[in-house]
Amino acid sequence: MKNNGYYGQWGGSFIPEILHxxxxxxxxxxxxARHDPAFWxxxxxxxxxxxCRPTPLTYAGNLSRHFGGAQIFIKREDLxxxxxxxxxxxxxxxxxxxxxxxxxxxxxxxxxQHGVATATMAAKFGLQCTVYMGEEDVRRQRPNVFxxxxxxxxxxxxxxxxxxxxDAINAAFRDWxxxxxxxxxxxxxxxxxxxxxxxxxxxxSIIGLEAREQISKQFGxxxxxxxxxxxxxxxxxGIFQGFLGQPDxxxxxxxxxGYGLASGKHAARLASDDSSPGVAQGYKTMFLQDxxxxxxxxxxxxxxxxxxxxxxxxxxxxEQGRVRFASATDKEVMAALELTMTREGIIPALESSxxxxxAFKEVGDLPADQSVIINMSGRGDKDIFTIANAxxxxxxxxxxxxxxxxxxxxx
Amino acid sequence: MKLQDNIREAKQKKGILLMTxxxxxxxxxxxxxxxxxxxxxxxxxxxEMQIPFSEPMADGPVIVKANQDSLANGTRLADCLDFAGEMxxxxxxxxxxxxxxxxxxxxxxxxxxxKTADLRIKGFIIPDLPPEEGAEYLGYCRQYGLAPIFIYxxxxxxxxxxxxxxxxxxxxxxxxRRGVTGSQTTFGREFAEYMAxxxxxxxxxxxxxxxxxxxxxxxxxxxxxxxxxxxSETIRLVDAEGASAVGPFIAGLR
Ligand SMILES: Cc1ncc(COP(=O)(O)O)c(C=O)c1O
Numbered sequence: 001m002k003n004n005g006y007y008g009q010w011g012g013s014f015i016p017e018i019l020h021x022x023x024x025x026x027x028x029x030x031x032x033a034r035h036d037p038a039f040w041x042x043x044x045x046x047x048x049x050x051x052c053r054p055t056p057l058t059y060a061g062n063l064s065r066h067f068g069g070a071q072i073f074i075k076r077e078d079l080x081x082x083x084x085x086x087x088x089x090x091x092x093x094x095x096x097x098x099x100x101x102x103x104x105x106x107x108x109x110x111x112x113q114h115g116v117a118t119a120t121m122a123a124k125f126g127l128q129c130t131v132y133m134g135e136e137d138v139r140r141q142r143p144n145v146f147x148x149x150x151x152x153x154x155x156x157x158x159x160x161x162x163x164x165x166x167d168a169i170n171a172a173f174r175d176w177x178x179x180x181x182x183x184x185x186x187x188x189x190x191x192x193x194x195x196x197x198x199x200x201x202x203x204x205s206i207i208g209l210e211a212r213e214q215i216s217k218q219f220g221x222x223x224x225x226x227x228x229x230x231x232x233x234x235x236x237x238g239i240f241q242g243f244l245g246q247p248d249x250x251x252x253x254x255x256x257x258g259y260g261l262a263s264g265k266h267a268a269r270l271a272s273d274d275s276s277p278g279v280a281q282g283y284k285t286m287f288l289q290d291x292x293x294x295x296x297x298x299x300x301x302x303x304x305x306x307x308x309x310x311x312x313x314x315x316x317x318x319e320q321g322r323v324r325f326a327s328a329t330d331k332e333v334m335a336a337l338e339l340t341m342t343r344e345g346i347i348p349a350l351e352s353s354x355x356x357x358x359a360f361k362e363v364g365d366l367p368a369d370q371s372v373i374i375n376m377s378g379r380g381d382k383d384i385f386t387i388a389n390a391x392x393x394x395x396x397x398x399x400x401x402x403x404x405x406x407x408x409x410x411x
Numbered sequence: 412m413k414l415q416d417n418i419r420e421a422k423q424k425k426g427i428l429l430m431t432x433x434x435x436x437x438x439x440x441x442x443x444x445x446x447x448x449x450x451x452x453x454x455x456x457x458x459e460m461q462i463p464f465s466e467p468m469a470d471g472p473v474i475v476k477a478n479q480d481s482l483a484n485g486t487r488l489a490d491c492l493d494f495a496g497e498m499x500x501x502x503x504x505x506x507x508x509x510x511x512x513x514x515x516x517x518x519x520x521x522x523x524x525x526k527t528a529d530l531r532i533k534g535f536i537i538p539d540l541p542p543e544e545g546a547e548y549l550g551y552c553r554q555y556g557l558a559p560i561f562i563y564x565x566x567x568x569x570x571x572x573x574x575x576x577x578x579x580x581x582x583x584x585x586x587x588r589r590g591v592t593g594s595q596t597t598f599g600r601e602f603a604e605y606m607a608x609x610x611x612x613x614x615x616x617x618x619x620x621x622x623x624x625x626x627x628x629x630x631x632x633x634x635x636x637x638x639x640x641x642x643s644e645t646i647r648l649v650d651a652e653g654a655s656a657v658g659p660f661i662a663g664l665r
Contacts, residue, residue, distance in 0.1 A: 161465065178591065277516075282539070
């Protein structure tokens with residue numbers, strides 16, 4: 001622990017005393033694995049045989065021509081097993097769980113992708129699995145709830161607080177302080193107390209390592225910019241780490257603009273003026289909070305971005321000016337999603353579509369002999385209800401009505 | 412007089428001291444006032460007043476709901492501080508504030524310590540602030556004569572307990588079992604061994620909390636700790652039977 005889990009003034013480990021020994025054990029196992037090249041090799045091999053890694057870097061020729069600026073490349077985390085970058089982190093932590101000889105994993109989930117990934121890992125590694133999910137998110141991400149349950153996990157809807165991601169994190173911690181002896185909390189993003197931000201970012205760095213090699217092979221030089229959506233910050237940290245050492249590569253984090261920054265209904269921590277330094281959920285970062293230090297309600301069309309805090313590592317990189325932050329509104333996101341589907345035959349998740357939306361605003365200003373990478377953190381199939389709803393798709397609505405009638409009649 | 416000396420002196424006169432817990436603004440400050448009045452009347456020795464927080468990570472369902480409802484009622488930090496000052500001025504017993512670190516951090520650590528010391532608050536219980544993160548906090552507590560109360564858990568090693576004792580003042584809050592506030596605890600042999608370990612690790616008085624609900628539980632703590640802490644149970648009682656049930660309940664505890 002070279003920095004005590006601090007990145008500049010951000011991060012730390014604000015944990016209840018009852019978890020002190022649990023974190024001591026986790027830190028030890030993590031540090032040992034981190035310095036053991038065989039561990040990383042085992043991880044990479046498993047990701048290659050179980051999870052389709054390396055994921056491709058796809059040249060988006062039609063979109064590039066459409067905008068007439070830099071050449072657009074898409075890093076395809078949607079093709080990772082379970083359809084998002086989330087499995088990278090989960091398999092890594094799963095290997096640590098085996099080293100700690102624990103029998104059960106707990107997870108929080110927003111969009112449900114991390115929950116599905118954890119349920120998948122638990123099935124593969126023979127672990128029991130409980131997933132906490134805000135009731136609001138249960139409603140908007142029903143298909144993922146179905147899959148988690150089918151994979152053998154118990155899904156617990158969280159009704160306290162605003163019923164979204166932060167509340168699921170609180171619920172997961174409450175489980176952990178009860179069951180720490182046999183359970184590991186598999187946190188899904190680069191937030192929370194040390195070592196989670198660093199550890200999750202490490203497992204996700206596989207994205208950036210691949211992308212750096214791929215762009216150099218396929219395009220011949222480093223990209224001008226890399227775009228990633230930022231919920232807690234794990235997919236962004238994942239891809240950014242491939243380019244942090246190259247100061248000419250501009251790194252752009254895209255947050256949820258919701259109904260627009262002026263509306264106050266968004267989840268833009270670093271791209272808006274609405275956040276301030278705080279300590280919650282075990283770490284110090286910029287939070288969307290009121291003057292008393294109470295967390296505010298956030299909004300995004302994308303459940304996975306609807307969060308009050310952000311990775312302390314990203315907050316530090318933002319403060320240093322190394323990562324630029326922008327936001328895309330729900331509306332811009334839907335437009336970007338539609339364009340990507342119809343021009344490239346690729347369906348990004350609503351979260352990932354934020355990165356696309358921001359890139360589309362800017363890519364026309366860059367010369368054609370440069371490139372940009374958009375990190376497509378996940379696929380959009382899981383969002384079918386939300387997307388169909390946002391498009392007010394009449395034939396989908398009719399299908400649901402008919403299906404409902406069928407179930408009703410069969411009762 | 413230091414809080415620990417107050418506690419030792421009071422303990423001389425009674426077999427065991429009682430500390431109770433209330434969530435500020437839940438269900439209202441009026442009810443808080445009535446409940447505290449009855450608690451003091453029936454001889455409660457210390458009271459911890461929880462400033463509600465939107466992310467009460469270490470609390471169980473009863474207290475989580477109280478935090479949430481209080482904030483939904485519009486409770487602001489300034490109201491909590493005013494009320495805390497009023498209680499400390501009205502009643503002779505020591506009052507403590509319990510809350511999460513962000514409340515202090517956002518207000519400004521020094522300002523918070525100065526303000527609460529002015530209000531004659533005796534100390535703080537901050538469950539998400541381990542001493543490793545609390546250098547500044549500890550400095551201001553010392554400067555303003557506030558007791559930073561640290562927590563022992565059944566998972567704490569003897570070395571960790573000794574480490575925590577170096578930073579603590581007032582007393583050590585011994586969490587009786589794993590888990591969050593509000594559910595049942597069995598006070599068996601394992602508990603006795605744990606308490607013996609706590610005792611061996613510090614000179615400070617000990618308080619035991621989590622799952623103390625009745626006279627039997629208080630008796631189980633007697634002889635092992637100076638203070639028994641009643642948390643969620645009085646909140647449950649006020650919810651079910653109203654503020655007037657608190658006096659008889661407290662009177663029946665020892
Ligand atoms: C597809 C997808 N992208 C992005 C995110 C946001 O998380 P992070 O910022 O940690 O990558 C999520 C979270 O659920 C997600 O499911």
